[in-house]
Amino acid sequence: MAGGPAVDAVREQIRQWLAEDIGSGDVTTMAAVPAGHLSQGVIHTKQSGIIAGLPLARLVFSVVDPGLRFDQYVTDGDFAEKGTVLALVEGSTHSILTGERLSLNLLQRLSGIASKTNRYVSAAAGLPVRISDTRKTTPGHRTLEKYAVRAGGGANHRFGLYDAVMIKDNHIKAAGGIAAAVRAVKSRIPHTMMIEVEAENLMQAEEAAQAGAxxxxxxxxxxxxxxxxxxxxxxxxxxxxxxxxGGITEERIAEIGRCGVDVISVGGLTHSFQALDISLDLNGIKKEALL
Structure with missing residues (x-):
């Protein structure tokens, strides 16, 4: 996955997620579908939006069954109209049905994040400002969700507590003020690391600037x-x-961008998105017909 997380690490996560879903076996598929049955699964979107996560879907099916064939017709970051065929997966019906839900869960969620991000980015079009995510991500899915933000045209904020300093309200209280917090941080971190300070009012903004944020x-x-x-x-x-x-809505993006800020960070990109509606049908027959 270009620009995305390491494949080996993601493959291991997929094994764990499959184990959670499959347990001792897919009892419905094993009971209802004859062994050796072959199918073609058509993955298509039932909503228009930005697609993200197709390489993950491919990985899911390859972990379930390396013998499955996966042909992808859309690239992550592309806009797909409702009804677009995103990919075809061919081979064992047992394997396709066993990997279906996990592959769709990932594809739907990441495409939802990418689509929401793209709406925010579009709202800021023409303004010298970038739209960024935050650390408000699903535990265990941060790398994937931040990848989806990039697929939607957004930028990533810090990945964790380890790669940048952000002095927030509770740090300020505990350290005895903004100036004291910045001084303490500067004495302990590498000179190459950035220091960010949260300001809730004009007085704090001035103090942060004077302190060397x-x-x-x-x-x-x-x-x-x-x-x-x-x-x-x-x-x-x-x-x-x-x-x-803080509480940034799509409707306020342009207004905020015209204030002269460089970055608008939006926690809602990864904590309050709607998954894109994407389905897998077997040979054009709705999967519900098999239930």
Whole structure:
């Protein structure tokens, strides 16, 4: 998966997810479908949207049965109209039905994230601002969900607590203020690591800029305060990256982008999305006919 997580690590996750679903065996398929039965499964989308996760679907079927053939007709990041055939999987009917749900779960969820991200990115079209995700991801799925954000045209924020400093409200309280927190961090981290500070008001934005923050997050500010904060920060240190976050809706993206911020981070890209409706039909016959 180009630009995505390491294949070996994902394959191991898939084995665990299949074990959770299959357990001691797919009793329905084994009882209802003759051994040796062959089929072609048609994977198609019942909603228009950005597709993400097809390489994962391929991996799922290959782990279930390396003998299955998987032909993909759409690339992750592509927009697919309702009714588009995304891929065909051919071979053992037992294997196709056993891998169907996991492959669709991943494909639907990641495509939902990519589609939502793309709507936010489109709302910011023409503005010098990037749309970013946050750490508000499904436990165990962060790498995949952040991959889906990129497939939708968005950018990734830090991946975890280990790769960047973000001084938030509770850090500020525990450290005794923004300046004290920034001083403490600078004395302990590598000089190559960025420091971001969360600011909830103009006073905190000013203190963060004066303390030497590389990035200042304007958290839950209304438009008027955000414009004031951007003007203040640019006057004090023009090199600081300014991020807007907190309750960002698709309707506010353009308005916020015009405030002069560099990044808009949206937790809802990965915690409040709607999965894209994608199905697998056997030889054009609805899978429900087999139940």
């Amino acid at each position: 590389h990035i200042i997050m304007l958290d839950n500010m209304n438009t008027e305060m955000m414009i004031e904060a951007v003007t203040l920060i640019r006057r004090l240190a023009s090199h600081i990256v300014i991020e807007a976050s």
